[in-house]
Amino acid sequence: MAEPPEYELEIGPLDRGRRVDQFLARGLGASRSQVRRLLAGGAVALDGRTLSPADKGAPLPSRGTIRVEGFRPPGDQRARPCPDLPLQVLARGAGWLALDKPAGVAVHPLSEPETGTLLNAVIARHPEIHGVGEGGLRSGIVHRLDVDTSGALLVATEEPAWQRLRAAFREHRVTKVYRALVLGAFEREEHLELGLVVARHRPARVRVVDAREADADPDVRVGTLDARPLELLDGATLVEVRPRTGFLHQIRASLAHLGHPVAGDRTYGPASDPTGATRHLLHAAQVAFEEVAAESPDPEDFRSHLEQLRH
Numbered sequence: 001m002a003e004p005p006e007y008e009l010e011i012g013p014l015d016r017g018r019r020v021d022q023f024l025a026r027g028l029g030a031s032r033s034q035v036r037r038l039l040a041g042g043a044v045a046l047d048g049r050t051l052s053p054a055d056k057g058a059p060l061p062s063r064g065t066i067r068v069e070g071f072r073p074p075g076d077q078r079a080r081p082c083p084d085l086p087l088q089v090l091a092r093g094a095g096w097l098a099l100d101k102p103a104g105v106a107v108h109p110l111s112e113p114e115t116g117t118l119l120n121a122v123i124a125r126h127p128e129i130h131g132v133g134e135g136g137l138r139s140g141i142v143h144r145l146d147v148d149t150s151g152a153l154l155v156a157t158e159e160p161a162w163q164r165l166r167a168a169f170r171e172h173r174v175t176k177v178y179r180a181l182v183l184g185a186f187e188r189e190e191h192l193e194l195g196l197v198v199a200r201h202r203p204a205r206v207r208v209v210d211a212r213e214a215d216a217d218p219d220v221r222v223g224t225l226d227a228r229p230l231e232l233l234d235g236a237t238l239v240e241v242r243p244r245t246g247f248l249h250q251i252r253a254s255l256a257h258l259g260h261p262v263a264g265d266r267t268y269g270p271a272s273d274p275t276g277a278t279r280h281l282l283h284a285a286q287v288a289f290e291e292v293a294a295e296s297p298d299p300e301d302f303r304s305h306l307e308q309l310r311h
Helices: 020-028 032-040 118-125 159-170 211-215 250-257 300-310
Strands: 007-011 044-046 064-068 089-093 096-101 150-156 175-183 190-200 205-209 221-232 236-243 282-289 292-295
Touching: 007 020, 020 032, 020 044, 020 064, 089 292, 096 118, 096 292, 118 150, 150 159, 150 292, 175 250, 175 300, 190 211, 190 250, 205 250, 211 221, 221 250, 236 250
Parallel strands: 150 282
Antiparallel strands: 007 064, 044 064, 089 096, 096 150, 175 236, 175 282, 190 205, 190 221, 221 236, 282 292
16 A cells, blocks of 8 residues: 655645644545544644644744655555454345444454455445445445444445435434343333434544434434333343434433343443343344344343353
């Protein structure tokens, strides 16, 4: 892979007072998180002075030159193929794959040197996926699962399939079924419509608010899901969740709001978890849209905790 080129961005009078990170994000076509990583890596210099993460909000002068090293535009970035990484295919069709994502594995890398993600494994077998959809380090990714959430995940290897599947997710026409082990006795079916807003980015955390706030605040999204108990256990409940919408941590934050956090959830659950789970026990069991369909069996750690709680 060729070394990324060096970029020079000229600061003009109209840029005076603009934040450094805003200027870089616009000039490079990068996200704020990418800009933060460039600053943290010492790759950004203003008139020869290396900038640090503390300079991200600093106002720009009326003139000068910002030099950026080691940056490749998001669309040109490429996930490194890792043929040694395992890849479990649940189903496949014209232009799409349904994969079984293990817990602890990220869906895609956040930077080019990163490996060990699902996309690193996919691109080693399907190099044609590069450039599909959002392209770059998100090539072919139709939707996402949290790092510690296991189960069925769809990727597209061809652009028409990506467009069709993304539209189906956007229009809430995809059936998604999750299984979760939650704390406490979850004794009745629930239909939830909650306002969700990102309260923290690194590490991520979502706050539940009144759904009516979505009318006044564009950052608030309404998350809708149905949850029903499948089996009452010793201090916990096996629950089926069918989300109708998709939002960061939607299921985990919503169940915690009900007083039944997912077992092992260190973000929304208690500091001391009675189940002893080392990750949140949330599993994407099914995903389906028209001819696209896949089922993922409970992973070993999920089954083990379920059996322990039964006895």
